[in-house]
Amino acid sequence: xxxxxxxxxxxxxxxxxxxxxxxxxxxxxxxxxxxxxxxxxxxxxxxxxxxxxxxxxxxxxxxxxxxxxxxxxxxxxxxxxxxxxxxxxxxxxxxxxxxxxxxxxxxxxxxxxxxxxxxxxxxxxxxxxxxxxxxxxxxxxxxxxxxxxxxxxxxxxxxxxxxxxxxxxxxxxxxxxxxxxxxxxxxxxxxxxxxxxxxxxxxxxxxxxxxxxxxxxxxxxxxxxxxxxxxxxxxxxxxxxxxxxxxxxxxxxxxxxxxxx
Amino acid sequence: xxxxxxxxxxxxxxxxxxxxxxxxxxxxxxxxxxxxxxxxxxxxxxxxxxxxxxxxxxxxxxxxxxxxxxxxxxxxxxxxxxxxxxxxxxxxxxxxxxxxxxxxxxxxxxxxxxxxxxxxxxxxxxxxxxxxxxxxxxxxxxxxxxxxxxxxxxxxxxxxxxxxxxxxxxxxxxxxxxxxxxxxxxxxxxxxxxxxxxxxxxxxxxxxxxxxxxxxxxxxxxxxxxxxxxxxxxxxxxxxxxxxxxxxxxxxxxxxxxxxxxxxxxxxxxxxxxxxxxxxxx
Numbered sequence: 192x193x194x195x196x197x198x199x200x201x202x203x204x205x206x207x208x209x210x211x212x213x214x215x216x217x218x219x220x221x222x223x224x225x226x227x228x229x230x231x232x233x234x235x236x237x238x239x240x241x242x243x244x245x246x247x248x249x250x251x252x253x254x255x256x257x258x259x260x261x262x263x264x265x266x267x268x269x270x271x272x273x274x275x276x277x278x279x280x281x282x283x284x285x286x287x288x289x290x291x292x293x294x295x296x297x298x299x300x301x302x303x304x305x306x307x308x309x310x311x312x313x314x315x316x317x318x319x320x321x322x323x324x325x326x327x328x329x330x331x332x333x334x335x336x337x338x339x340x341x342x343x344x345x346x347x348x349x350x351x352x353x354x355x356x357x358x359x360x361x362x363x364x365x366x367x368x369x370x371x372x373x374x375x376x377x378x379x380x381x382x383x384x385x386x387x388x389x390x391x392x393x394x395x396x397x398x399x400x401x402x403x404x405x406x407x408x409x410x411x412x413x414x415x416x417x418x419x420x421x422x423x424x425x426x427x428x429x430x431x432x433x434x435x436x437x438x439x440x441x442x443x444x445x446x447x448x449x450x451x452x
Numbered sequence: 453x454x455x456x457x458x459x460x461x462x463x464x465x466x467x468x469x470x471x472x473x474x475x476x477x478x479x480x481x482x483x484x485x486x487x488x489x490x491x492x493x494x495x496x497x498x499x500x501x502x503x504x505x506x507x508x509x510x511x512x513x514x515x516x517x518x519x520x521x522x523x524x525x526x527x528x529x530x531x532x533x534x535x536x537x538x539x540x541x542x543x544x545x546x547x548x549x550x551x552x553x554x555x556x557x558x559x560x561x562x563x564x565x566x567x568x569x570x571x572x573x574x575x576x577x578x579x580x581x582x583x584x585x586x587x588x589x590x591x592x593x594x595x596x597x598x599x600x601x602x603x604x605x606x607x608x609x610x611x612x613x614x615x616x617x618x619x620x621x622x623x624x625x626x627x628x629x630x631x632x633x634x635x636x637x638x639x640x641x642x643x644x645x646x647x648x649x650x651x652x653x654x655x656x657x658x659x660x661x662x663x664x665x666x667x668x669x670x671x672x673x674x675x676x677x678x679x680x681x682x683x684x685x686x687x688x689x690x691x692x693x694x695x696x697x698x699x700x701x702x703x704x705x706x707x708x709x710x711x712x713x714x715x716x717x718x719x720x721x722x723x724x725x726x727x728x729x730x731x732x733x734x
Contacts, residue, residue, distance in 0.1 A: 253629065255625065255628065255629065258625070258628075282631045282632065282633055283631065284631075285628060285629055285630065285631040286630070286631030289629065289630070290629040292622060292625065292626070292629075294622060296620070296622035296623060296625070296626045297626075298623055298626060298627075298641050298644065298645075299623065299644050299645040299647075300644050308627070308630060308632070308640065308641065309630040309631065309632075312627075312630060312631060312632040312636055312640075313631060358626070361626075361630065362629070362630070365630055365631055
C-alpha cells in the first residue's frame with residue numbers, strides 16, 4: 192500500500208499512464224504509438240469502428256493479450272506508476288484490474304461459487320467472510336435482491352442481463368481498482384443495457400472504469416472522457432462533452448456524425 | 453435411369469443399416485433364448501447369488517464372478533481415471549505443440565493394441581512386480597486392475613480431452629481475468645464445464661474394463677471363488693465364459709450363456725447411463 196501511495200504522488204494520480212504503446216499481432220501493426228493517461232474514478236470510453244484497436248488496447252491493460260499467439264508489445268503501460276509489463280505479477284495485476292467481457296461468461300457453477308471464485312483464488316476460505324463478500328458484491332452490482340434466494344442455483348440459468356451483472360459482481364469481489372468493460376452491453380436488450388449503464392455510473396465513485404463501446408450514445412451518456420480510435424491510432428482524446436460537440440479532428444467528426452464506421 | 457440408380461443406392465444403404473441393427477437384435481435373441489431358460493432352471497436367485505461354481509456337481513453360482521468383475525473394474529477405475537483425467541487436461545491445456553504431435557498418435561496407438569499383447573506385457577512386467585512388491589502369487593486382482601487401468605486410458609483420455617476442448621474458452625479467460633493462475637483457471641473454471649463429458653468418458657472406460665476378457669484371463673488367476681484380498685486371484689464374468697466354453701455342454705453351456713446375459717445387462721446399464729450423460733451435456 193505504501194508503495195502505491197508514493198508513486199501516486201509522482202504520477203499525479205493518473206491511474207494508467209500509457210506511453211508510446213505499439214502492439215503487433217505477428218506482422219500486423221494493431222496499435223500505433225498510443226499515449227494516453229487515464230484518471231481515477233472516471234469512466235473513460237474507447238470508441239471507433241471495428242478493428243480500430245480499441246479492444247486490443249483494453250486487453251493490453253490487464254495483459255489478456257498475452258494469450259494471443261504472436262502478440263508483441265513495445266512501449267509502456269504504468270498502473271499507479273508501476274510498469275505492468277515489468278516485474279509485476281500478472282495474476283496480481285489482473286486482481287487489481289478486473290474485466291467484464293462482451294459476452295457474459297459466468298462459470299458453469301452456482302451463483303455463489305461464481306462470486307466466491309475470485310476471493311477463493313486469492314486465499315479467502317472463511318465461510319462467513321465469503322458470505323459477506325458475495326452479498327456485498329451482489330449488492331454493489333445491484334442484483335442482490337434478484338438473486339439472494341437462489342445463490343445455490345446455477346448461474347447459467349440467469350438471463351443475459353443478469354449474467355452480465357453477475358460477471359460485474361464477480362469482478363468486484365476481488366476488490367479491483369480498475370474495471371475494464373469490453374462492449375459489456377452489446378449482447379443485451381435495451382433494459383438490461385440501461386441497468387448496466389446506471390451501474391457503471393454508480394461504480395465510478397469507487398473504481399476507475401474503462402469501457403469499449405460500439406454505441407456512441409452510450410459513450411456520450413455515461414463517460415467522462417472519450418478516446419476515438421481509427422486504424423490502430425488514437426485520433427483524439429478528451430472530455431466526452433467536447434468530443435461529441437466540438438471534435439478537433441475531422442475524422443472524429445465524421446465518425447460521430449455517422450459518415451463511416 | 454438416374455432415378456433408378458438413386459433408388460438402388462437408397463435400398464443398398466438401407467440394407468447396410470438394417471444388417472448392423474439385425475446383428476444386435478440377433479445377439480439379444482440368441483443370448484436371452486439361450487441363457488434365460490438356464491437361469492430359470494438353476495433358479496435366478498441361486499444363479500446370481502450362489503457362491504459356488506462347480507459345474508461337475510451341478511452347482512452354478514456366479515456371485516464370485518460378479519464380485520470379481522466389480523473388483524477388477526473398480527480397481528481399474530481407481531488407477532485409470534485420475535491418470536487419464538490428468539493426462540487429458542495436460543493434452544488439452546498444458547502440452548507444447550511439438551509434444552502433442554507425439555502424444556496424440558501414441559495414445560491412438562494405445563487404443564489399437566490387441567488385448568492379448570497387453571496381457572503378455574502384464575504377465576511379464578506387472579505380475580512379477582506385484583509378486584515381488586506385495587507378495588502373493590502375482591496373478592491377482594491388483595495385477596488385473598493395474599493392467600485394465602492402463603487399457604482404459606485411451607478411452608478416457610480421448611473422450612475427456614474432447615470434452616475439455618469443447619468448453620468455451622471464455623470460462624478460462626474469465627478465470628484469468630480474476631487473477632487466477634493458468635492452472636487454477638483450467639481446473640476450477642474450465643473443468644467444471646466439461647463435467648458431463650468427463651463422466652461420459654469414465655462410464656465408457658468402465659464399459660471397456662468390465663468387458664475385457666483376454667488380457668484379464670492371462671493375469672487374474674481365474675479361481676472361481678470370492679477373493680479375500682486384492683492379492684488373491686479371482687475370476688470375472690468374461691473369463692468364466694471363455695475358460696469353459698470349449699468343453700461345456702447342456703446346462704453347463706447354457707449357464708455360461710446366462711453368464712453372458714448378466715454381462716450384457718451390465719453393459720446395457722453402462723451404455724444407457726453414457727447416453728443419458730451425453731444428453732445432459734447438451
